[in-house]
Amino acid sequence: MVINENLKNEIEERERLERLYQNLVEKMPAVSYVMNLEKEFSFTFVSPQIQVLTGWDPKDWIDIEDFRLKCIHPEDVHEFVEALKRSIKNHEPFHHEYRLIHRNGDVVWVEDFASPLLNGNNMVESYQGVILDITNRKKAEAELIYNAYHDVLTGLVNRAYLVERLNQILSRRHPFSEQPLFSLLFMDLDRFKIINDSLGHRIGDQLLIEAAHRLQNNLFPTSTLARFGGDEFVILVEGEDPRRDAVQLADQILLDFQSPFLLDGKTLFTTISLGLVIDNGEYTEPDEVLRDADIAMYRAKARGRACYEVFSKPLLDQVINRHQIEALLRDALKRNEFNLYYQPIVALKDGRVVGFEALIRWITPQHGLIQPSEFISLAEETGLIHQIDRWVMHEACRQVQQWYQYGLSSFPFTVSVNLSGSLLHQGNVVQMISEILAETGISPQSLKIELTESVFLETSPSVNQQIQNIRDLGIQLQIDDFGTGYSSLSYLQRFPITAIKIDRSFISRIDAQYSGTEIVQAIITLAKELGLEIIAEGIETVSQLHWLKEAGCDYGQGYLLYRPMDAESTEKLLRNIGKGDEVM
Structure with missing residues (x-):
């Protein structure tokens, strides 16, 4: 009886443990299974969770031959079978990630862990394993x-992707192949910062998205468009003839960006500048390709924007030279290497000198005289122009006030200085000018400030207010190089402008027969109607001077009248004028 009682207790305990185990198997989130190799990958046991995971009844997994293989994604079957074969051969645990096809067609990612069970001949005869649903993890990884x-903004691939793709292309280059493997277009929206700052980042983001769509519409099937950040985009062109395709693409993009963008009811215009690199067989690193494309793009901007430039070796040499000049430029003010020259401005009706334009000159120990055309744009790019403009204005005002104190002014005269438009975006330009006037003691009426047309065409409310505040100081404002920008008659009336300076390129067209005068005559007529004074730049011939007088131009400057001169020579000129010895 004791034996029977013990046996009964043992059976009951075993049943309890089996129920506990079954409950555990059924409640655990993973699928547990037993797979017998004699049944060709089919299960001899599988927990009920398989139906939650795949939509198929556990009986289907057990009764239908090869059902497991049929539920694995077709692209993953081969790797699954090979992984299982390796496990069987090496008597190793099986671990593999693959996709199952749910009964409703959804794809389910799973991770499979299984331990091999050996028979008496030390051969694998079955597996006990668990299957985990890792779909959410795979989605997160993806x-x-x-x-x-x-x-994130445009959905385009980014710099990391494009660099990796370039690496792949460069790594497969045949050492003796002369056929270019790729071309690359580096693009930048023109004046995007002004749009972004004046209209807000929301409009700026919309513009970037629409620009990306416009670029995508032009792509060849073998091209890749990436956004590098900001307003920079890159197109990698592959295919049979990447040189031809890239040039064709560049032409089409420039054409497409002539059309306006309609954003939030606003019509916006922005052009695009492109730098083009064509594979020359010498590139080994993506950074080299991107560097040269960037150089070419900035060259396109320097040419006037809305165009493309093909990279060449001389462009790289120019950049290296610019870097050398930039290094010198950063210390030029400390080393006192800048000088001001003064070019007289003459009243054309009677030949009187009425003022001077202050012109900067840079003389370095290493390179001698460096022309403003070589360093002003560089100073703009680096932000050094702000220090230079302040120095020019302070030095010009100091010098003029000194001449007044020397008693050299038997007549009132003014000094004109150029001011970079970027200074107006700094917010403290009026304070800077006020400080200079106070430090030098010069009268505001003796100072004239010249701004280029682009300043008036690319304004924001804050810039507009600064322009008005400068005029409120009593300083006259002039438009420099008038006619060379995107002239619009409206801004001549909207801003407190007192004079316009006709660019020398128009004056140079006036010949001895007085041909080429139509544009200049139109500018003079317009200025007269608006009550503005007119100054002609670059007068170099007697016929030009005579025609301008007859046309009613108020003032002029140029080599025919006076060349720019240093402070000492200017002082001598003022003394001679005081004696009545100098009248044109």
Whole structure:
């Protein structure tokens, strides 16, 4: 009886443990299974969770031959079978990630862990394993990978993706091949910062998205468009003839960006500048390709924007030279290497000198005289123009006030200085000018400030207010190089302008027969109607001077009248004028 009682207790305990185990198997989130190799990958046991995971009844997994293989994604079957074969051969645990096809057609990612069970002959006869649903993890991983290689705003691939793609192309180059493997277009929206700053980042973002769509519409099937950040885009062109395709693409893009963008009811115009690199067989690193494309793009901007430039070796040499000049430029003010020259401005009706334009000159120990055309644009790019403009204005005002104190002014005269438009975006330009007037003691009426047309055409409310505040100080404002920008008659009335300076390129067209005068005559007529004074730049011939007098131009400057001169020579001129010895 004791034996029977013990046996009964043992059976009951075993049943309890089996129920506990079955409950555990049924409640755990993973699928547990037993697979017998004699049944060709079919299960001899599988937990009920398989139906939640795949939509198929556990009986289907057990009764239908090869059912497991039929539920694996077709692209993953081969790798699954090979991984299982390796496990069987080496008596190793099986671990593999693959996709199952749910009964409703959805794809389910799973991770499979199984331990081999050996028979008496030391051969694998079955597996006990668990299957985990890792779909959410795979989605998260895919999202991380996507974000690592894509731009959030536009959905385009990003710099990391393009650099990796370039690496792949360069790594497969045949050492003796002369056929270019790729071309690359580096693009930048023109004046995007002004749009972004004046209309807000929301409009700026919309513009970037629409620009991306416009660029995508032009792509060849073998091209890749990437956003590098800001307003920079890159197109990698592959295919049979990447040189031809890239040039064709550049022409089409320039044409497309002539059309306006309609954003939030606003019509906006922005052009695009492109730098083009054609594979020359010498590139080994993506950074080299991108460097040269960037150089070519900035060359296109320097040419006037809305065009493309093909990279060449001389462009790289120019950049290296510019870097050398930039290094010198940063210390030029400390080393006192800048000088001001003064070019007289003459009243054409009677030949009187009425003022001077202050012109900067830079003389270095290493390179001698460096022309303003070689360093002013560089100073603009680097932000050094702000220090230079302040020095020029302060030095010009100091010098003029000194001449007044010397008693050299038997007549009132003024000094004109150029002011960079970028200074107006700094917010403290009026304070800077006020400080200079106070420090030098010069009267505001003796100072004239010259601004280029682009300043008036690319304004914001804050810039407009600064322009008005400068005029309120009593300083006259002039438009320099009038006619060379995107002239619009409206801004001549909207801003407190007192004079316009006709660019020398128009004056140079006036010949001895007085041909080429139509544009100059139109400018003079317009200025007279608006009550503005007119100054002609670059007068170099007697016929030009005579025609301008007859046409009613108020003032002029140029080599025919006076060349720019240093402070000492200017002082001598003022003394002679005081004696009545100098009248044109």
